[in-house]
Structures are given as C-alpha cells and as structure tokens.
Amino acid sequence: HRDAWDVAGSFLHFLHIGRHHHYVDVFLKLADSITDEKLWLVAAGCVAYSIIRFIEAYGLWNARGWAEWFAFAAGAVYLPFEVLELIRRVTMIRVGILVVNLVVVFYMLYLRREEHLKMHPKAT
Secondary structure, eight states: OHHHHHHHHHHHHHHTTTTSSSHHHHHHHHHHHHHHHHHHHHHHHHHHHHHHHHHHHHHHTTTOHHHHHHHHHHHHHHHHHHHHHHHOOOOOHHHHHHHHHHHHHHHHHHHHHHHHHHHTTTTO
C-alpha cells in the first residue's frame, strides 16, 4: 500500500497539483485502499473500453452505418454529465467540450439521415 501512496503522491507532484484540492484527498484515499483485485478490475475495464473504441474507429474508418449509430450513442451518453458539470460551474473548457460533443452527435445524426434519404428518396 505504501508503494501506491508514493506513486500517487509523485503523480500529483509531477502535475503540480497541491493538497488544497478536494479531489487530491479522494485520489490519495483511493490509492491507499487499492488492492490487486481492484487493479485487475480497472485494467479489465480499460481494455474493454479500448476494444469498444477500436471497433467504433474501424467502423467509422470504413464508413459503416452501424459505426455512425454507435458513435452517436457513445457521444450522446456523455451529454447529461457534461450539462451537469456546466450547471455546477461554467468554464470555457466545459463549454468547449459540450460544444464539440454536440457537433459530433449532430454530425452522426446528419450522416444517418443523409444515408436514409439516399436509400429511401420518397421519405422526406
């Protein structure tokens, strides 16, 4: 446990994050309670998330319709959290993240609509 605490402290020092932030205490408490099982669970979650994103990237690269729906859903799932963060505190970074995500989500909808209209010309 001491190693995890030292690594976490070094990481915070490297990022120049001081002890006055609330999340520093949360981060250090997490580091103090880390176990091998928790590390494996986090690693498995990261691998699963990476695989999902690579599948999405493959589909988008090859212009697959399912990937556009997937990208739409993946972007839309973050929108409520981004709005909640903006309600908590408005910053230019949070506004920028929300705007970029909205652009991606609406662009994916636009692509799907255009494909639908191409396949069904009378459905306008």
